[in-house]
Amino acid sequence: MISSDVIRGYNDTMILSLLLDGESYGYEISKRIRTLSEEKYIMKETTLYSAFTRLEKNGFIDSFFMDETFGKRRTYYRITPLGRAYYREKCEEWTLTQEVVSKFIREL
Structure with a gap:
């Protein structure tokens, strides 16, 4: 499992990458x-919604909201041109x- 400290700066990038494929909602x-x-990285719900x-x-x-089954509303997200x-x-x-970090990674 990857430490959330290591990957924190790229949570936004991962989310935006997935939204390039089309609109989606948090759980998806x-x-x-x-x-x-x-399964090497599991983004916590609080991290996801903060992002x-x-x-x-x-x-x-x-x-934006869309209705789902049984009338429950679900919040969907889509990337903007600025995104x-x-x-x-x-x-x-x-x-x-x-490129920079790889200069410091060596086999022991």
Whole structure:
């Protein structure tokens, strides 16, 4: 399992990446992160919803309600054009981060 401290700076990137595929809701996004990471990273619910709040406040995502079965409303999220630009910046940052950190990783 990956420490949340190690990956914290990239939670937004993971969420935005999934929203590039289309609108989605919290539980589905959480499940996809768990599945794609092969259970190596499980984003806590509080972390996920804090990220949604931050991303929406910064204009990177929009939220809206849709009715689900039995009349219950579910909050969906979609990426904005500003969110796509931010995602590209974070991907470039990740590439640079990998390049730098890899210089300090050695076999023992």
